[in-house]
Amino acid sequence: MAEKKEGMGAVTHQLSDVDDDMHKPTTIKEANVASVALAAAVEAENPKLWSRGMIQLYMIMGIGYLISTLNGFDSSLMGSINAMKAYQKTFGLTGEGSSTGIIFIIYNLGQIAAFPFCGFFADGYGRRVCIFVGCALVLVGTAIQATANGMGHFIAGRFVLGFGASIASAAGPAYTVELAHPAYRGTMAGMYNNFWWIGNILAGWTTYGTNLHMANSSWAWRIPTIVQCILPTIVMALIMFFPETPRWLLAHDRRDEAIAIMAKYHGNGNPNSPIVQLQLREITEDFAVTRNDNPWWDFRELGNTRAARYRLAMVIAMAFFGQWSGNNVVSYFMPAMVKNAGITDPNKQLLINAINPIFSMLAAIYGATLLDRLGRRKMLMGGLFGGLFAYILLTAFTATATPENNLAYGTIVSIYLFGILFSWGWTPLQTLYAVECLENRTRAKGSGLNFLFLNIAMMVNTYGISVGIEKIGWKLYLVYIGWICVEIAVVFFFFVETAGKTLEELKEIFDAKSPRDASLRRARVEIDERGQIHNVVES
Numbered sequence: 001m002a003e004k005k006e007g008m009g010a011v012t013h014q015l016s017d018v019d020d021d022m023h024k025p026t027t028i029k030e031a032n033v034a035s036v037a038l039a040a041a042v043e044a045e046n047p048k049l050w051s052r053g054m055i056q057l058y059m060i061m062g063i064g065y066l067i068s069t070l071n072g073f074d075s076s077l078m079g080s081i082n083a084m085k086a087y088q089k090t091f092g093l094t095g096e097g098s099s100t101g102i103i104f105i106i107y108n109l110g111q112i113a114a115f116p117f118c119g120f121f122a123d124g125y126g127r128r129v130c131i132f133v134g135c136a137l138v139l140v141g142t143a144i145q146a147t148a149n150g151m152g153h154f155i156a157g158r159f160v161l162g163f164g165a166s167i168a169s170a171a172g173p174a175y176t177v178e179l180a181h182p183a184y185r186g187t188m189a190g191m192y193n194n195f196w197w198i199g200n201i202l203a204g205w206t207t208y209g210t211n212l213h214m215a216n217s218s219w220a221w222r223i224p225t226i227v228q229c230i231l232p233t234i235v236m237a238l239i240m241f242f243p244e245t246p247r248w249l250l251a252h253d254r255r256d257e258a259i260a261i262m263a264k265y266h267g268n269g270n271p272n273s274p275i276v277q278l279q280l281r282e283i284t285e286d287f288a289v290t291r292n293d294n295p296w297w298d299f300r301e302l303g304n305t306r307a308a309r310y311r312l313a314m315v316i317a318m319a320f321f322g323q324w325s326g327n328n329v330v331s332y333f334m335p336a337m338v339k340n341a342g343i344t345d346p347n348k349q350l351l352i353n354a355i356n357p358i359f360s361m362l363a364a365i366y367g368a369t370l371l372d373r374l375g376r377r378k379m380l381m382g383g384l385f386g387g388l389f390a391y392i393l394l395t396a397f398t399a400t401a402t403p404e405n406n407l408a409y410g411t412i413v414s415i416y417l418f419g420i421l422f423s424w425g426w427t428p429l430q431t432l433y434a435v436e437c438l439e440n441r442t443r444a445k446g447s448g449l450n451f452l453f454l455n456i457a458m459m460v461n462t463y464g465i466s467v468g469i470e471k472i473g474w475k476l477y478l479v480y481i482g483w484i485c486v487e488i489a490v491v492f493f494f495f496v497e498t499a500g501k502t503l504e505e506l507k508e509i510f511d512a513k514s515p516r517d518a519s520l521r522r523a524r525v526e527i528d529e530r531g532q533i534h535n536v537v538e539s
Helices: 036-044 052-081 085-091 098-124 127-146 151-179 182-194 196-213 219-227 230-239 246-251 255-266 274-290 306-321 327-340 346-374 376-400 408-426 429-437 440-494 506-510 515-519
Strands: 003-005 010-018 025-033 523-528 533-538
Touching: 025 036, 036 182, 036 274, 036 523, 052 098, 052 127, 052 151, 052 182, 052 196, 052 219, 052 230, 052 255, 052 346, 085 219, 098 127, 098 151, 098 440, 127 151, 127 219, 127 230, 151 182, 151 246, 151 429, 151 440, 182 196, 182 274, 182 346, 182 429, 196 219, 196 230, 196 346, 246 255, 246 274, 246 440, 255 274, 274 440, 306 429, 306 440, 306 506, 327 346, 327 408, 327 440, 346 376, 346 408, 376 408, 376 429, 376 440, 408 429, 429 440, 429 506, 506 515
Parallel strands: none
Antiparallel strands: 010 025, 025 523, 523 533
C-alpha cells in the first residue's frame, strides 16, 4: 500500500525484492526534481536541521544577515528625519524638492563610487575581509554625519556611509549564498535581505521616540544617526572569527579547509558525505572549466559570452525592478505620502512610518520559507501582482481623500498592503536571485555591479520621486502602475528558475538556447534511501 513520506511530497513504495547488501526491503521515492544529483545526495544523507553544525551555521548566517540592515536603516532614517522640524531647521530644508533629493542620493553616489573596489576586496582577500572593511567605513561615515552642522558636512558623511555600505553589501549576499546548505539555499540565503526590515524598523522606532521627546533639539535626528553604527559594529567584532566560504577557499587552492567547512556545516561532520562530495566535485569542475586570472579591475568576463550576458541581464533587471516597483516611494517618502493624504501631524506620520515595516518584515520572512517550494519566478510575479493591486488602491484613495471623508486611512491601508504583498515576493529575492545568477568566478564582481545598477536606479528614482511628489503629488503613482505591468511581462518571458539546483548546475541553464525554458524543465526520478537512482524521466 502506498504511503506519503516527507521530503518533496513524494510517494514511496515498499518493494518485494531484497537488497543484496542490506538484506532488507528497499524503499523507492518518486519525485519531480530540478536536480537529480542534488536530490540523490540529500536522500542518501538527510540533513539534520538541529545538529550542532547546522545550529552554528544558523548563528553565523544570522550575523551575516545584519549586513542587510545597513541600507534598510538608512532608508527609514532619512525618510523619518526628513519630516523632523529640528532636522529641517539645522540644514535649512523643507522636506521636499531638489535639495532633499540631493541629500538622499549622495548615499547612492557613495555606493556607486565603491563599485570598482568590491571585487578587489571580496575576490582578493575574501568575503569576510570585504565585509569587515565595509562595516569599518560605515562607522566612519556615521561619525561624520552625526556631528554635522552644515549641509556639506552632512553630505560628506552620507557619501562615506554609502561607500562603506556598498563594500560590505557586495560580499554579504555572496557570503550567505555560498555558505548556505544547498538543500535549503532559498530559505537560508533568502532570509538575508529580510533583515533589511530589521534596520528599517530600528530606525523608524528610534526616530519616532527621539522626535516625541526632544522634537526641538538637534539630538532628535543625531541620536538615530548614531544608532546606525550599532549593528555594523557587531558584525565587525565577529565576522573574522567565522569561516570563509568553501568556494573562495577552493578558488585559492585551500582545498582541505574548504572540505572541512562543508563537512562541518553541510555533511553532519562527515567529509565523505554525499552532499559534500557533490559540491566538491561540481565546484572543482566549474573552476577547471571557467577559472581565469583576470585582475580585479577587469570586468569583461561579465559579458564576454552569450551566457554571461544573459546572467548580467538578470542581475541588471533585478537591480532596476527591485527599486522601480514603487517600494522606494514608500520607503523614503512615506511621511510625505501620508501628508498628501491629509494626515499632517509629524508624530502621526512617524508612527505610521514605524509600524509599516513590521508587517512587511513578517511577510518577507514567510515568503523566504516558500522560495524552495514555490520557486523564484512564482514568488516574483506574485509580489508584482500584489504590488500592482495595492498601487491601484493607493491611487484611488489618495486622489479622493479629504479631511472630511476619512479616506486618508484607506491610503494608509493601501501603503501597508503594498509593503506586505511586495515584501512577500521580492524582499527575500532582491539580493539572492542576482547572486544565484552569477558564476563562482564573477560572483563578487557581479555583486558589486548589481549594487552599482541598484544605486543608479535608486538615485534616479529617489531624486525623481522627491521632485515628483512636490510637483504632481499622487499622480506620480500612475507611472508606477504602468511600469509594474511591464515588469510582470519581463519576469514571465525571460527570468530563469534557479530553485532546486546547486549553484554550479545553473551553468547548463544559462548555456541553453532558451535559458528560461531550460530552467523550467523537471525530471521524474525514483531514488532509494541510499541515494541510488533507479529511473529518470525528463519532462
